[in-house]
Amino acid sequence: MTGxxxxxxxxxxxxxxxxxxxxxxxxxxxxxxxxxxxxxRVGASRTGMASATVLFAFIAVGLLDSLHYRVAxxxxxxxxxxxxxxxxxxxxxxxxxxxxxxxxxYSEPFATRLYAKETMDVPGAGAVRxxxxxxxxxxxxxxxxxxxxxxxxFTALRGAAxxxxxxxxxxxxxxxxxxxxxxxxxxxxxxxxxxGDAGFAWxxxxxxxxxxxxxxxxxxxxxxxxxxxxxxxxxxxxxxxxLKSVRTALIIGLVTTLVMLPVAVLLGIVxxxxxxxxxxxxxxxxxxxxxIPGVLLIAAAVLMMQVVIDTHPQWFSTAAERADLRLLALCxxxxxxxxxxxxxxxxxxxxxxxxxxxxxxxxxFGVSSWRIILRHILPNVMHIVIIALVMDFSGLVLAEAVxxxxxxxxxxxxxxxxxxxxxxxMELGREPVVWWSLAAAxxxxxxxxxxxxxxxxxxxxxxxxxxx
Amino acid sequence: xxxxxxxxxxxxxxxxxxxxxxxFALFFVVNTPDDMARMQLGVKRVTPEAxxxxxxxRGYDKPLFVNPAVSGLSTVTDTIFFxxxxxxxAGDFGRAEDGRDIAREIGLRMGPSLAIALxxxxxxxxxxxxxxxxLAFFRATAFDFWGVVLCVAMMSISGLFYIIxxxxxxxxxxxxxxxxxxxxxxxxxxxxxxxxxxxxxxGVGASTRxxxxxxxxxxxxxxxxxxRAKGLPETLVFFxxxxxNALIPILTGVVVVIPLLFMGSLLTxxxxxxxxxxxxxxxxxxAQDFSVVRSxxxxxxxxxxVGLILTDISYTVVDxxxxxx
Numbered sequence: 001m002t003g004x005x006x007x008x009x010x011x012x013x014x015x016x017x018x019x020x021x022x023x024x025x026x027x028x029x030x031x032x033x034x035x036x037x038x039x040x041r042v043g044a045s046r047t048g049m050a051s052a053t054v055l056f057a058f059i060a061v062g063l064l065d066s067l068h069y070r071v072a073x074x075x076x077x078x079x080x081x082x083x084x085x086x087x088x089x090x091x092x093x094x095x096x097x098x099x100x101x102x103x104x105x106y107s108e109p110f111a112t113r114l115y116a117k118e119t120m121d122v123p124g125a126g127a128v129r130x131x132x133x134x135x136x137x138x139x140x141x142x143x144x145x146x147x148x149x150x151x152x153x154f155t156a157l158r159g160a161a162x163x164x165x166x167x168x169x170x171x172x173x174x175x176x177x178x179x180x181x182x183x184x185x186x187x188x189x190x191x192x193x194x195x196g197d198a199g200f201a202w203x204x205x206x207x208x209x210x211x212x213x214x215x216x217x218x219x220x221x222x223x224x225x226x227x228x229x230x231x232x233x234x235x236x237x238x239x240x241x242x243l244k245s246v247r248t249a250l251i252i253g254l255v256t257t258l259v260m261l262p263v264a265v266l267l268g269i270v271x272x273x274x275x276x277x278x279x280x281x282x283x284x285x286x287x288x289x290x291x292i293p294g295v296l297l298i299a300a301a302v303l304m305m306q307v308v309i310d311t312h313p314q315w316f317s318t319a320a321e322r323a324d325l326r327l328l329a330l331c332x333x334x335x336x337x338x339x340x341x342x343x344x345x346x347x348x349x350x351x352x353x354x355x356x357x358x359x360x361x362x363x364x365f366g367v368s369s370w371r372i373i374l375r376h377i378l379p380n381v382m383h384i385v386i387i388a389l390v391m392d393f394s395g396l397v398l399a400e401a402v403x404x405x406x407x408x409x410x411x412x413x414x415x416x417x418x419x420x421x422x423x424x425x426m427e428l429g430r431e432p433v434v435w436w437s438l439a440a441a442x443x444x445x446x447x448x449x450x451x452x453x454x455x456x457x458x459x460x461x462x463x464x465x466x467x468x
Numbered sequence: 469x470x471x472x473x474x475x476x477x478x479x480x481x482x483x484x485x486x487x488x489x490x491x492f493a494l495f496f497v498v499n500t501p502d503d504m505a506r507m508q509l510g511v512k513r514v515t516p517e518a519x520x521x522x523x524x525x526r527g528y529d530k531p532l533f534v535n536p537a538v539s540g541l542s543t544v545t546d547t548i549f550f551x552x553x554x555x556x557x558a559g560d561f562g563r564a565e566d567g568r569d570i571a572r573e574i575g576l577r578m579g580p581s582l583a584i585a586l587x588x589x590x591x592x593x594x595x596x597x598x599x600x601x602x603l604a605f606f607r608a609t610a611f612d613f614w615g616v617v618l619c620v621a622m623m624s625i626s627g628l629f630y631i632i633x634x635x636x637x638x639x640x641x642x643x644x645x646x647x648x649x650x651x652x653x654x655x656x657x658x659x660x661x662x663x664x665x666x667x668x669x670x671g672v673g674a675s676t677r678x679x680x681x682x683x684x685x686x687x688x689x690x691x692x693x694x695x696r697a698k699g700l701p702e703t704l705v706f707f708x709x710x711x712x713n714a715l716i717p718i719l720t721g722v723v724v725v726i727p728l729l730f731m732g733s734l735l736t737x738x739x740x741x742x743x744x745x746x747x748x749x750x751x752x753x754x755a756q757d758f759s760v761v762r763s764x765x766x767x768x769x770x771x772x773x774v775g776l777i778l779t780d781i782s783y784t785v786v787d788x789x790x791x792x793x
Contacts, residue, residue: 291487291769291773292765292769296765299753299761300495300761300762300765301494303756304494304495306507307507311499311506394624398626402626402627402735405735406753407750421626421628421632425632433636438632442625446625446626449626450620453623
């Protein structure tokens with residue numbers, strides 16, 4: 001039994017802090033009837049719930065990838081235990097076959113041979129130029145290389161059958177849950193779900209779940225025997241890279257908002273509530289920051305951050321820590337450039353709110369300004385904050401890819417959709433074309449962003465008082 | 469009106485000073501010139517003499533704000549802040565790492581940037597407004613629904629995909645246009661077709677959805693109902709009344725980006741090898757050429773502020789009800 005040392009990266013802390021604040025928000029929502037009603041409307045929206053299911057799957061992958069540890073190296077007994085330099089996560093442990101079974105270079109999805117010809121020594125025939133056999137992809141087939149389609153199809157079918165069985169179990173639980181509630185219509189839970197009047201879009205959730213299971217389970221099964229999405233230039237499994245990219249995308253999309261939220265909310269409300277010179281100063285501040293084109297400000301800030309990181313190598317004990325800090329710095333920089341929009345919205349809303357009777361009544365009673373802001377204004381601008389939070393997410397995920405392409409994104413050693421695309425961009429020029437890494441990165445990003453966009457729409461429809 | 473414009477221009481000055489101070493702080497206070505020198509010369513095995521020489525060549529060896537070594541006005545002017553930051557107000561951007569004058573380079577590269585950005589902007593505006601108007605005209609039908617679905621899908625696709633995919637399909641597979649490059653004069657159109665088309669398509673999703681909501685908001689207003697009540701056919705209602713009124717928020721909304729067109733597009737230009745300001749910036753970022761990036765930040769901010777002023781003016785021009793006092 002090898003020991004391990006738990007490693008807590010800064011971004012892990014923030015990720016779990018986000019989870020904690022998400023749970024805290026849930027408790028708050030459950031206590032406040034208007035918020036609960038709004039979230040019920042989100043729950044009743046079919047597209048909203050279908051996209052939320054997809055997002056949950058992505059978040060689960062990201063969370064698994066946020067528990068880090070270092071494996072103890074085998075040393076002599078009695079010696080002080082040394083730990084490996086490589087920082088691994090629970091996801092790495094679960095996907096160990098994907099992580100370790102590297103090939104030499106490119107290979108197509110489901111291939112059994114490499115992409116390029118090589119000169120090999122064949123006993124009896126001398127030097128032969130041929131496509132070498134893969135070390136891991138389709139190894140169990142042995143000599144029967146032409147049976148890949150049949151073998152993969154059969155495995156996929158078995159996986160699909162298992163997925164369906166699992167789904168039936170989950171659907172049963174959902175039916176029991178839907179039957180337990182107090183809905184307007186009578187009848188057993190599954191009937192209500194089927195008719196779509198359970199009050200919660202169970203039908204959409206279950207359908208999405210079925211679809212995801214039907215894809216994920218066979219994929220998981222097949223990935224143990226083949227490189228389902230192929231391998232990249234250094235022979236790493238593309239599916240593994242896609243899974244690792246999810247955490248980076250989620251951190252960029254969520255932590256950035258978390259970083260900028262307090263500043264934007266505080267300054268926006270304060271500017272709108274106190275007006276006068278406070279308003280002038282805050283307005284000046286965000287106009288100045290807004291005037292600098294976003295990409296250029298990010299570029300300048302990232303360049304400067306790079307210099308700081310490169311001139312202080314003693315700060316970081318592992319490469320993962322350095323990449324992690326760089327990711328957080330990027331979040332911070334993105335936050336600095338993106339808080340102005342929300343701040344302006346909140347300022348405008350607060351200007352309107354402070355003239356309303358209930359605020360003026362509170363002022364007449366002698367309630368202190370900060371208490372009014374906390375008790376009366378903040379809850380009434382919350383819908384703007386929530387809408388901004390979900391609307392920003394997809395934009396940030398897309399921005400990460402562009403920034404990494406430009407060279408001002410995450411650390412090159414950190415797997416992200418941007419670095420995947422950046423590494424693969426010259427591959428379309430090869431002959432034959434290497435399309436699989438690009439296709440995998442773009443499709444995964446498309447699914448994530450599409451789900452986020454649809455969820456954001458559902459949230460906006462439910463929370464925006466003008467839409468109702 | 470004139471007084472208003474003058475006041476807006478005066479208001480822009482403190483903002484520009486703020487931008488200048490921020491970029492200065494970012495480039496010289498976060499990192500000392502020594503750090504930059506070490507970065508450029510390689511982090512390890514750098515002699516202090518080499519760093520001093522690098523700094524002296526580029527004028528980074530002066531104090532930041534006040535130079536006590538010289539007398540008179542020079543105590544303020546012979547500093548990094550004045551030489552590198554304050555002189556940008558006069559259009560003096562200094563030299564790039566390769567020794568070329570940045571201001572001259574910017575002048576040369578503005579043309580190709582505009583050649584891409586302007587057609588993309590105009591064509592994009594035309595296409596999205598037309599599409600949004602069609603969707604609003606057939607509102608609450610299957611066509612509208614699937615149109616919106618298409619828009620959401622299109623805005624969920626990374627901009628990189630449009631460029632890489634378009635380049636691969638049109639230029640490599642079908643060999644219709646050259647993959648990248650730029651030509652002089654009228655011959656340039658062959659190089660421009662693809663980037664412009666890709667630029668237009670990648671912007672369709674988000675803008676169309678946005679304009680559609682503006683049209684729908686306008687359709688719900690009282691004057692539209694009056695027009696229908698008069699017996700005006702729906703097409704006339706749309707083209708004579710709704711389009712005109714909805715164009716006010718749309719046009720005033722896009723005015724702010726017009727000056728920024730000079731800056732070009734970072735991605736498009738670098739992918740298509742167009743010698744504009746966008747690729748200039750990218751090259752500078754990759755080469756860690758701080759003076760070029762600094763200059764581009766400043767120019768971008770100036771253009772944005774010009775855009776803001778133009779927006780305010782366009783409001784008063786388009787909508788006579790708005791008067792700024």
